[in-house]
Amino acid sequence: MELRLRLPDELHGRLRVTADEDGASLNSEIVTAIEEYLARRQTKTVRAIARRVAERDAELLDRLSR
Numbered sequence: 337m338e339l340r341l342r343l344p345d346e347l348h349g350r351l352r353v354t355a356d357e358d359g360a361s362l363n364s365e366i367v368t369a370i371e372e373y374l375a376r377r378q379t380k381t382v383r384a385i386a387r388r389v390a391e392r393d394a395e396l397l398d399r400l401s402r
Contacts, residue, residue: 341366 343351355365390397 351365351369352362355362358365360368
């Protein structure tokens with residue numbers, strides 16, 4: 337898939353420096369950054385769901401731990 341992306345000059349520069357340091361292309365650096373962002377976002381969502389379940393079922397979880 338092809339996508340045209342407009343980045344602020346400063347962000348483009350930071351990505352270029354990082355890509356150069358990693359010996360990677362600018363494109364692969366952007367893909368990696370997006371993948372890492374999505375993984376963190378998913379983890380945050382899963383933690384929030386787990387926290388709600390733990391709060392809702394605290395009494396049951398306490399009884400099961402005995």
